[in-house]
Every structure is written in structure tokens, then in C-alpha cells.
Amino acid sequence: MSEGAAKKEERRKFQAIRGTRDLLPPETALWNRVEETAREVFASYGFGEIRLPVFEQTELFARAVGGETDIVSKEMYTFQDPPEFTSRLIAGFAREVGAEEIKRLATNQAELLQRLYEHKERAAVRAKQGIRSPLLDLLLEPEENVESLSLRPEATASVCRAYIEENMQQWPQPVKLYTVGPMFRRERPQKGRYRQFYQIDAEVLGGSDAPGIDAELIEMVMTFFERLGLQGVQLHINSIGDKNCRPKYVELLRDELRKVKDKLGPDSQRRMETNPLRVLDSKLESEQDIIEKLPRIAQHLCDACRENYDEVKRQLALRGIVYSQNFRLVRGLDYYVRTTFEITAKGLGSQNAVCGGGRYDGLIELLGGPPTRATGFAIGEDRLILSLQEQAKSRGVASEDPRVEVYIAWMGEKAYKTAIHAAKNLRAAGFSVELPPVEQKFGKALGQADKLGARYALILGDNEVASGEWTLKTLATGEQQKLSESRLLDFLGKKRSGE
């Protein structure tokens, strides 16, 4: 076994797990700019930040997102807490039944669970007889001591949980919150889709369901995108009715779909039964004509929903927001009612939605809170960044700011002392300073400065130390000047503020 092979083996042992990635400088500067912009814009609309745990009880998501959705049924990272419960259980069981038996059972989970269950029933009896063992103790442990937890696949459920738990209905209504952070879904990665992905999330909870709230929320995202200079932004809106009119429409849709069942692909035939609305979303070329002819929900809204939808549109117009109505826009999550919207951007491949949102009036009540109106959106930050990067690429714009402003080239022990002092003061004044830790020849030091993209090199040698007049070199032009320390700070300060 060669050394190289061993090294390689060692290195490939650890790698970022599928669908996760490292975000590195200078790209992270863009992430920060995006998040800072969000904070500024959202604050100007009266939103405050909420920071949430990244994991919650599984039941919260099952209830909020919908137990039947793919997200909950197969895409969540779910685990037991304490984590070793199951394995301890099986290990204990193995000691009682023997290794051979457990090996056999390992290939048949159903039987294994059945046996464990029987074992548990007997455990209570045996405990009464005074028989004790670690396994028995474990089996008799109250169920509440073991919880099923999940990494959050989205943020809305947690925000609602917090609203209830923190009694936010006592706050002035509505409560406007935003949050930024990672979400987790176990999906097959593709362009703009990761297993750990980031969302910028905003929610308006409580108060009325005035269409002005929905419209202003949309205005806020659009303003945010505009502030970032995001191009090719398109707003799609729709109303999917409420619990009065949607079920009727869904039945109507299903009936119509049954008539054309033969012309539908297998996916849509399945969706026809499970979630007919999703058929509208089909990308299959052969189904497009059929979908165009299907009844549209806008024509089947109840009076209240229709009035609400009309008013949202009027309010958007008042704000000068351009939108297109998209009857095929159906949100995937169970909790949405009435207004739904989605924003797409360019350069994103097939996952081109950067923001999705809508109203979810019933959710907080569903989670055990008081009846509460609510609306919100989630921005896919990874996709937003991707789109910004694509457009920067196509326009040939340089990426984020150079990192080093002043590179200190020093020679000699005395100069080093001065350099340390200078670095400290320059940094205190807010400059980004690179101070090489070991002596280098000036040629080498300037080469380093150049490679790091530094704007200036501060040259400190015996001459400078003796005279107190330091040499500042502007790398781009090669110009040099002699400056005292105070004049140096002054000079750089002026340069930075645009002279």
C-alpha cells in the first residue's frame, strides 16, 4: 500500500454529504449582501427578525405541511430522540433471543417489530413479578420520553408554533416577522435544489385579511428584488379559494379530468385522484392542450374569495406592481388559501421559482392556536444567488469587492514593530489590512499584495522608520508618496469616501 493511496483514502473519507455544500469567499460576500438587503428592506416595512430552531417535533410539520405531502412522507430528516432508543431496544432484545435469531429477524422488519411489541407486553407482566433487566426498563420507559424530531423542511410551521407558544396574539396585530436560515429536504439534488438550502422567509400573522396586507407583502419582495438588481423577475398570482369553494372546484376538476383520463400521462392519472390541482402544474407537452380547456378556479370562487382576489389585484395595481394571473399556479403545501403567488427569475434551469407564498388563514388554528389570519412567503436564497451570479456573468460584471485594502510590506525588526502598530491603527480606522507575519523582500511582498488584489502597499523599511515618513504605493498606478502616519490615515480616509 503506497503512501499516496493511503492519503487519498484518508481524504475521501470525509466529504460534504449529498445535496449539501460549502459556501466560500468571495461568494459568501454576495450572500451577506443579499441578507443585509433583506434586513434593510424588511425592516422598512416594519418586520422584525425571529430566529428559530432548525428542528422541531415531527408532528408539527406533519400537521402544518400535510402528512400526505411528499415533503412530510418521504423528504424529511427525521430521527428519534434520544437517538439510540431503537438500537438500544434491538440490542437488548438481541441479548434475550440470541444473535442467530436477531440476524434472521433483521431481514424481516415487520416480524421484528411484532416480536418487539409482544416482548413489551410481556415486559409489564414480568416487571410485576419483580424480574428486571435493562431491556425491560427500556421497554417500560414512558413513550413521552422518546420523541420523533425532524429537521425543518420549511419555516412557516415554526413561525406559527412560535406565535402560539410566545402568545404573540397579545402583541399589537398583525405581527410581522422574517427569518433567514437553512431548511432540509431529502430530495435528489439538481440545479437550484439542495438538501440543505436557505430560505428568507417573511410572515404576517394576525390582524385582518385585508387585501392590502397581501399586496404590501408582495410589494416588499418585489422591492427587495429590485434593490438587489435582480432581472427578469416575473410575478404570478392566483387565488385558490378557501374551504368553502375550493373543495367544490376540486371535485369539478376531478370530474372533468376523469372524462379525459385516457389522454393523461401516468403521473397525472395518479394526481387526478390524490391532488387534482397539481395536474394543472404538469409540464408534459401532450397534456398542455387538455389543461388549457379545464375549468379554472377563478371562475368558481365563492363571492367572498372573488371579491378578495379582485381587491388584491386592484391593490397591486395601485402600487404599480406588474403581475400575470396564472390559473395553473397551485401551491404544493396544504395550508394555503386564497391568494397565492410565485416569483420566477432567469438563469435558473428548471427550478426557476425564487419565491413562493400565499395566505394561510387556517394554519395557526390547526396547530392549536386561536383563529388567526396569516400570509407570507419564502424566498429560495440559493436560487436567488444563482440568478444574481448568472446575470453578473452574462454582463461581465466583476464580483464582490476586493478584500485587502492595505498590504504592509516591511523589512527589519524595527520596521516590524512599526508595521504592527500601523496595522492596528489602520484596522481600527476600518481598513482591511494584511500584515505578513515573516519578513519578506520588498519584491516578494509587493507580489503578494498584487495577488491579493490589494489597493495599496504600505512600505516600511529602515528609511521610513528613521524619518517617520512612510511610503504608500498605489498598486494600480505604481505611484508612491511619503506620508506621516496621521497624514496617511487622513489620505486613505478621503480616498475611501470617494475623495
Next chain:
RNA sequence: GUGGGAGUAGCUCAGCUGGUAGAGCGUCGGACUGUGGCUCCGAAUGUCGUGGGUUCAAAUCCCAUCUCCCACCCCA
């Protein structure tokens, strides 16, 4: 979960129909012991994703597997 494409140096890739590896860029050192970008010279880094098979011989052909990319399902 399903389908397609791809894995060769840190990066981008070449290596045709089998004869145990190259370029450019980057990194480091030197020409250049108080001045960078240019140029020139030199160096380091690979059991060619991994395992198996065919063969005298495999980066190259076959099988399996892993990872990445793209798309479907689903969704931000």
C-alpha cells in the same frame, strides 16, 4: 424513487481504435539581497472516483458501485 450525462494534478481539460500519464492556469522557489504586474528557469502535487473482470499489458474494453451534474416526481 426514476431517467440521461460526467468523473484524469488545486482548477480547466488533452490522452484516437489497450503498451502503467500530459498541457494551460494556479501554488511554491529562483533570476530580482528597498519595489509588484511582464519575461525566463526550476519544483511539488496523480496507485487516471472505487472495487472486480478480460488481457502478457487497462486511464482506455466489460460489470458493479460511489460521487457530481441535468431532468422527472415533488417543491423554494
